[in-house]
Amino acid sequence: MDIDIPDMARRIALGERRALARGITLVESGRADHRAQAAELLGALPQDRQALRIGLSGTPGVGKSTFIETFGMMLTGQGLRVAVLAVDPSSARSGGSILGDKTRMDRLAREPDAFIRPSPSQTHLGGVARRTREAVALCEAAGFDVVLIETVGVGQSETVVAQMSDVFLLLLAPAGGDELQGVKRGIMEMADLIVINKADGVLKSAAKRTCADYAGALRLLRKRAQDPKGFPKAMTVSALEESGVDSVWDTLQELIAWRREAGFWVQTRADQARYWFEDAVKQTLLAVLATPQARKALSGLSDAVAAGQVDPATAAQDFVDKLRAN
């Protein structure tokens, strides 16, 4: 495939969806020549556009798709352009992506101001993370106002999503008070906003109780410098009845305004850029291990090491010496 990178960059900057989709496919590719083209594309895009990047985590069953659809429709209703991306470390295992079926959010998928991208299926979370970060950068360059980055609540993926988000939302379902411990402390500490969904029908009072429980738990967490008074917060919504999502948006706006004012917005973005630069350097150096020849040599040496014929350090040194000699 011969790609005209400057043309692709120009089209993405004009907001052309087809070019954006093709650009994301390019950054998602693991091939060495595609990596170089991806770097060229990212370098050719305007660097001065900033979307609000919202990280969103929630285990299956909390109504994440419904929330994203309702939240996204509210934003497009206000004239904002919304992109939805996903980081799904389990997609390789389950054989499909959590966003694989756009019919899951079928109203939002039909919106001209919305762009939904299924998660890439990869086994290596590090690689998925970097490529999603680059897909976010493409969406920003394409002029989207809000980029929602969705993940499932498994711990490691939250950390990488937080590294590419301005704010982080944790979506939960109503539960008994003693289930509060089910949410890992580390994930709670990442959240800027905990949103209890399904505050409707028979679950309404349970949702309010769960919300109060989490609000209490959040008050016990260590105070973070980047939080204004009253944050992190817990709130209830009903994505199904479309109530409460506007309050979520208002609350996020309040938080962001404070962080911009206080300098945390710029600081966080700068820190994140450093993080992804260092990550990209490491991944680029390690990319030599992904060629078929390297994999074959690694596998053979790994067998010899496992059989005790050679120690790991010597085998590693030999392997790298040979790699560099070629």
Place this chain on the structure above:
Amino acid sequence: MDIDIPDMARRIALGERRALARGITLVESGRADHRAQAAELLGALPQDRQALRIGLSGTPGVGKSTFIETFGMMLTGQGLRVAVLAVDPSSARSGGSILGDKTRMDRLAREPDAFIRPSPSQTHLGGVARRTREAVALCEAAGFDVVLIETVGVGQSETVVAQMSDVFLLLLAPAGGDELQGVKRGIMEMADLIVINKADGVLKSAAKRTCADYAGALRLLRKRAQDPKGFPKAMTVSALEESGVDSVWDTLQELIAWRREAGFWVQTRADQARYWFEDAVKQTLLAVLATPQARKALSGLSDAVAAGQVDPATAAQDFVDKLRAN
């Protein structure tokens, strides 16, 4: 420093303590020429000696030093040679190693059949882990029967210690039943044996209660293939009164005999060797980032990336291209 590697290897294989100590200093060094010498040394050592590698974790205050001393003295009393190493991810921060003062275990330190090595102070856990794994290999080649690898209970370090251990002990202090949650589930799942220390004096009954609580909790964990009936176990000891440590040793012997018989011993060692080989390959490839020139270039580019002058991917590609051109 000009090192005669074959001579050092020969002396270590003869069990010479001074050579062993110098060998460990060599594998702990981060310098590129030392790394190459370390690989040469590891390759020159006998590969057919196997110590029992015991991982040991416990937060400060549980009486870990007293336990190691009592346990170690019991083993040397049986004519076994014992080495004690430490992985301490916090040592760089605290400015000293947890084993920095050998007077902490002063009886064991004076034993001719015991070898105590303070933990290296490093900021990067990955590096510490690999070097400790290599120090374990040196101790095995030097003919030690048991290598104890100590760490503090912070999560990440347990994972790497488990990757270099045949069995994993978690040392705890007596506690109220509701404090049981204080131990992370992931660490409990790693343990082959949970040992409640301080089962003496006024704490004796609390220790027995805590032991029963953990025994109950262990029964709820997922059954692991590598466990015979009744494992993982919880037991009480008093390191101070020197009671119970012989039962710990007998129980470990029972577990190990079963695993050897069932093939898990060989399998686990083979899997661990593969893990450390792959880790060593990655670390060797990334070692180019540790030179002063590379650090300087990285730092400058990182500033440009943070300032938004260039995107992370382009900067990374440029950096690696220049690195390879030199």
